Amino acid sequence: MSAYFLQQLLNGLMLGSLYALIAIGFSMIYGIVRLINFAHGDLLMVGAFTTLGLAATGLVPWWAIAFLVLITGALSGIAIERVAIRPMRGAPQVTGFIATLAVSVVIENGGLILLSGQPRTFLFPEIMRSRVTVGPASVAAVDLVIIGSTLLLCVLLLLFVRGTRLGRAMRALADNLLAARLMGIDVDRTIMAAFAIGSAFAAFAGLLWGGRFGQIDPLIGFAPGLKAFVACVIGGVGSIGGAVLGGYLLGLAEVMFVGMLPPVYSGYRDAFVFATLILVLLLMPNGLLGRPEEDRA
Amino acid sequence: MLTLAELEVRRGATRVLRGIDLEVRRGEIVALIGANGAGKTTTLHAISGLLPVQAGRILLDSEEGEPLRLDRMPATEVVARGVIQCPEGRQLFAGLTVLENLLLGAYRRSDREEVKRDLARMAELFPVLGERRGQNAGSLSGGEQMMLAIARALMARPRLLLLDEPSLGLAPQMVDRIFETILALNREGVTMLLVEQNALAALEIAHRAYVLETGRIVRSGPGSALLDDPRVRAAYLGLGT
Numbered sequence A: 001m002s003a004y005f006l007q008q009l010l011n012g013l014m015l016g017s018l019y020a021l022i023a024i025g026f027s028m029i030y031g032i033v034r035l036i037n038f039a040h041g042d043l044l045m046v047g048a049f050t051t052l053g054l055a056a057t058g059l060v061p062w063w064a065i066a067f068l069v070l071i072t073g074a075l076s077g078i079a080i081e082r083v084a085i086r087p088m089r090g091a092p093q094v095t096g097f098i099a100t101l102a103v104s105v106v107i108e109n110g111g112l113i114l115l116s117g118q119p120r121t122f123l124f125p126e127i128m129r130s131r132v133t134v135g136p137a138s139v140a141a142v143d144l145v146i147i148g149s150t151l152l153l154c155v156l157l158l159l160f161v162r163g164t165r166l167g168r169a170m171r172a173l174a175d176n177l178l179a180a181r182l183m184g185i186d187v188d189r190t191i192m193a194a195f196a197i198g199s200a201f202a203a204f205a206g207l208l209w210g211g212r213f214g215q216i217d218p219l220i221g222f223a224p225g226l227k228a229f230v231a232c233v234i235g236g237v238g239s240i241g242g243a244v245l246g247g248y249l250l251g252l253a254e255v256m257f258v259g260m261l262p263p264v265y266s267g268y269r270d271a272f273v274f275a276t277l278i279l280v281l282l283l284m285p286n287g288l289l290g291r292p293e294e295d296r297a
Numbered sequence B: 001m002l003t004l005a006e007l008e009v010r011r012g013a014t015r016v017l018r019g020i021d022l023e024v025r026r027g028e029i030v031a032l033i034g035a036n037g038a039g040k041t042t043t044l045h046a047i048s049g050l051l052p053v054q055a056g057r058i059l060l061d062s063e064e065g066e067p068l069r070l071d072r073m074p075a076t077e078v079v080a081r082g083v084i085q086c087p088e089g090r091q092l093f094a095g096l097t098v099l100e101n102l103l104l105g106a107y108r109r110s111d112r113e114e115v116k117r118d119l120a121r122m123a124e125l126f127p128v129l130g131e132r133r134g135q136n137a138g139s140l141s142g143g144e145q146m147m148l149a150i151a152r153a154l155m156a157r158p159r160l161l162l163l164d165e166p167s168l169g170l171a172p173q174m175v176d177r178i179f180e181t182i183l184a185l186n187r188e189g190v191t192m193l194l195v196e197q198n199a200l201a202a203l204e205i206a207h208r209a210y211v212l213e214t215g216r217i218v219r220s221g222p223g224s225a226l227l228d229d230p231r232v233r234a235a236y237l238g239l240g241t
Helices: A003-033 A042-057 A062-088 A093-115 A141-163 A165-175 A177-182 A187-213 A222-235 A240-260 A263-283 B040-047 B075-080 B098-105 B112-125 B127-131 B142-154 B172-187 B199-205 B223-228 B230-236
Strands: A131-134 A137-140 B002-011 B014-024 B029-034 B055-060 B083-086 B160-164 B191-196 B208-213 B216-222
Touching: A003 A137, A003 A141, A003 A165, A003 A187, A003 A222, A003 A240, A042 A062, A042 A093, A042 A187, A042 A222, A062 A093, A062 A187, A131 A141, A137 A141, A141 A165, A141 A187, A141 A240, A165 A177, A165 A187, A165 B098, A177 A187, A177 B075, A222 A240, A222 A263, A240 A263, B002 B040, B014 B029, B014 B040, B014 B055, B014 B191, B014 B216, B029 B040, B029 B172, B029 B199, B040 B083, B040 B160, B040 B191, B075 B083, B083 B142, B098 B112, B098 B142, B112 B127, B112 B142, B127 B142, B142 B160, B142 B172, B172 B191, B172 B199, B191 B199, B199 B223, B199 B230, B208 B223, B216 B223, B223 B230
Parallel strands: B029 B191, B029 B208, B083 B160, B160 B191
Antiparallel strands: A131 A137, B002 B014, B002 B055, B208 B216
16 A cells, blocks of 8 residues: 555545544434434534633643533534424424524524634644654544544444433434334433434534644534535435444545545545535435435424 | 223314223223224324323323323323333334334333343243344334234333234234234233224224224223124124124
8 A cells, every 4th residue: 555545545534534523413313303403514613612712721631621522512402402493393394404504504603703704723732733654654643533533432422322221212213203202212302312412523523623624713614514414415314324434435535536636626626525425326315324214394 | 090081182173082981991901993084093192192182181090099190291201100002003113123122112111120021021922022132123024023012012011001903914813813912911911902993803802892983982882792783793893784
């Protein structure tokens, strides 16, 4: 394996990790309430600015920042569910979509008013920015942290949904709403938990995104949110495994298109991304791991 | 054990139940029969707390004396009181394993050791479920799925089991087996309210039965008496008078 290819592979895995972290929430939430939460990408911004604010104090150690970002994300997700999703339950699906779109507009513009549109810089500590050699390639330590922490969170999530009572209730609710209610599952509480976990992951992606790319602004969540949505559709909406797979495929494809094709084409990377989406959906309309779903209000 | 009094339920603008009275006593199998759209499933959904009740009451005897108002309880509470529904069309968690389906049946229970014992009991009662515990519920045959649906409901240790159309879509042989199982469970002390379109089979095993027509109870009495009732014979059993 050439050093160049390995380098690109690591870049792709890094980007794919970030997409996967966001896509997981899209999929978990869709699986349970059959609704795409358009405000989901904005949680990336919430996470990034929470990190910036906490890091600026200089008092909070990084492990505590990571923990607090997860908590902030979870609370934001719960708030979004309470304000915009729960009141729309039973309404036509379109109403819910528009409600989440409104939440997204409010968060982004609220951010612009409170934080200004001026991009801000935040940096991870020195050690995260140092270079590490992996075989013939050399990567920033932060890239390995992104890949490693994503894998860790995915494993924890897998253990949670497979092995705990609440996790099983979530899967049951996604599988069959009527039956879940007949088992005595508290639907409201379970939906809230799904929003909390999915949103915590997206906020954590915000911390990583800011630290990796160095600059953040209130609209930072839009593009990654859209890409993660694509990842989630490629993998099969509603499937957590599909979201992770879609995230990595998209990250790798994006980096490989840019890295392997002649430089003239690099401006078209997003065009390639969406062409991949169209191709996958033409061949597999439910995504790679998705199942055909019934409608649910 | 369970009393419905003057129960009225709407679905949208339609009054589906127009004031029905019904009683299930401890240890009984009570059948509720009627044509499609008469309101049988609506009755069970109202008891389970899935539909709001417009008027009337649903009362469940309780050990503390005062009967409980099920019509004022959310579905989670109804299940916690031991009123368990085995729904029409089975409604399994198709993408989850047989074992997970059974564990979800015991969702409101916290007595882990007893849950384990009940899992072993289900494997005895329905050996095929024990063999296929790791398989997805959606991959079982229709009859096996029905057994799983019943076993899942039993995992909740029902005081009262609401069975909605257990024979629907099953081969005749399998229908016999399911009704045998229902009788055996009843002998072990499970009280049941059985909704069926297969009126003949239901009346044969029921202690008492009610006939529902467009939201009203039009006949009631011992199962055997209804089997001899000329109107019931003509309308529901497809037999001459």
